[in-house]
Each structure stands twice: as structure tokens, then as C-alpha cells.
Amino acid sequence: MSAQKKRPKAKPLPRAGQSRRTALVTGITGQDGSYLAELLLAKGYEVVGVVRRTSHDSYERIGHLLDRVHIVPADLLDQHSLTSVVRDAKPDEVYNLAAQSFVPTSWSQPVLTGEFTALGVTRLLEAIRLAHPTARFYQASTSEMFGKAQQTPQRETTPFYPRSPYGVAKVYGHWITVNYRESYGLFAVSGILFNHESPRRGLEFVTRKVTHGVARIVKGKARELQLGNLEARRDWGFAGDYVDAMWRMLQQPKPTDYVVGTGVTHSVRELCEAAFAHVGLDWQRYVKVDPRFVRPAEVETLQADPAKAQRELGWTPHTSFEQLVRTMVDADLERVA
Secondary structure: OOOOOOOOOOOOOOOOOOOOOEEEEEOOOOHHHHHHHHHHHHOOOEEEEEEOOOOOOOOHHHHHHOOOOEEEEOOOOOHHHHHHHHHHHOOOEEEEOOOOOOHHHHHHOHHHHHHHHHHHHHHHHHHHHHHOOOOEEEEEEEHHHOOOOOOOOEOOOOOOOOOOHHHHHHHHHHHHHHHHHHHHOOEEEEEEEOOEEOOOOOOOOHHHHHHHHHHHHHOOOOOOEEEOOOOOEEOOEEHHHHHHHHHHHOOOOOOOOEEEOOOOOEEHHHHHHHHHHHOOOOHHHOEEEOHHHOOOOOOOEOOEOOHHHHHHHOOOOOOOHHHHHHHHHHHHHHHOO
């Protein structure tokens, strides 16, 4: 039975008073959620994964973990379900990774994006405040909040200027986290993570679109790869490195927010060069620019200044851009028949 079709076992929630720490993770079936679950399990946590109840399961990224994590149904759109899960699990730590996180979709579904990505944060914080206020809370903020960057590189004090409904919703989620920290004394922090990728990234994201496109071309399944703005520059790192920074934020004596990134940028053009070069091809023969994939409001350059995270968390990335691209291409070559 494939990981996508396998249903999680009905593993009971951790018992109150047990010695092992418990972490509650929304978005556990996503890229970051899967890497974070692996990290937490390796550190001896009981991991409770929150998933939306749907007619079909999507456990591809965590299929290998299903016998070790507790899967519980709840929804960022439903206050009661979140409060019930927090009350029952009584987690030491809560990681909110769930969101409508694909930027282009946020223009076609701006209201839904706001419900999940903005108000969903408020509902989860309210659940913690009401049911288990000693839990430490991590909010997945994003470099897209900087948007039309007011300074480069961007640090914790850089003003936000979001350029998409997704970025706007994430700014709300970020500031409501600050508000609950300052209003109710919750240990609530935001990690302002710059672009982080992996072989588990969804096909709609440009990094995976490129590496999967390379694999399809190599295997004779495609002749070209259509992309948007090739000059957009991003600070790309490996998701497996970044979840360690999330965990470190919740181990600090006092709650505060951190920018997490490599501090190095690359353009989409350079991404294509690296991915095609790994298989011995000239990217210019295959990549075509299609205006359909250009954003209504473009974000040209995002670059992190991770000095605070390096200094206070002792965090540094271990995977280079080149290593990341090669790993993603190799994984897609194995996937494409």
C-alpha cells in the first residue's frame, strides 16, 4: 500500500503527566511538517499532527512516520476543533505550519488565503490562551512579508511591504502573534523564514518546477520548461536545516522573533543553470518565458540577514544552494519513470 493511501493508525494521544515532551504540529503533512516531525521524534518528543478531515488522505511526506506520530483531525477554520485538540493534547510546544502557502493561488483565492493564513493563526492562539496557556507557540512567518523590500538584506527590524494576498495575510499572522505575546504573556514567536526547499517541495513551487522539469526532459517526457520572471532573486536554503531553527526558537529563555536564511541570493536563471548543468544540458535550449507565470505584483529580491539567529540560536545552514539543487534533481530523476 502506498504512503498516499495508507491511513494513520488510531494512536491515542499522549497521557497527561508523562515525562516525554509533546509537540503539536499543524501542517504536518507538508514539506516543513515532515522534516520537523522527524527532528522532534529524534529528540524524543511525542508528536501530534493536526490534519484536516477530507475524503482522501495525503500522507506521502510522512508515510514513514505514521506509526510513530499521533494524527488528529482539526481545522484552522474551526475554533472549536482547535481548542479541543489543544485541551486534549496539552502540548509543551505548538508549531503552526499550516497555511494556504502558494503565492499565485492567493490572488485567485484571496479571501480563503486570509481565513487560513491570517485568521487561522488567531484561532490557534486563542485555543492556546483558553485551553493550555503554558504551551510555547511557533508561527511560520515568511520573507514574503518584506515584499517590496525597504532595505537589503532584510532583518527583524525591516519594515514589511507585502506584495501578494499571501504576504498580507502572513503579516497579520505575524503581528497577531506579537499581540498575543504582549497582551497575554504567551510564549509566542515568529520565525521569518526565507525560501527553503527540498525534494519534498510541492510541484507548484518554482524550485521543484525546475528540478522536476529537468527530470522530465531527461526522461523524454517533455521538450521545454515554461517559467515566469527569470531575474527574480531569492535566498534559497534547505528545509531540513530550517526546522532546526524553529525548534531552537522555542528553547530560548524569552520569546522573540528571528529571521532565518542563508544570506546569499540566486536568481531563477541561476537556478535553471545549476539544475540543467547537473545533467549536462544547456538550460537556454529548454527554458521558455511565459507571461502567464509572472506575478501581478513582482517581488524582485529577498535576502536574509540571519545574524541574530546565528548569534542567539547558534543556528547556521549546512546545505549549500548547489547541493540543494543537485539533491532535488536527483530525487526527481528517480521519481520520473
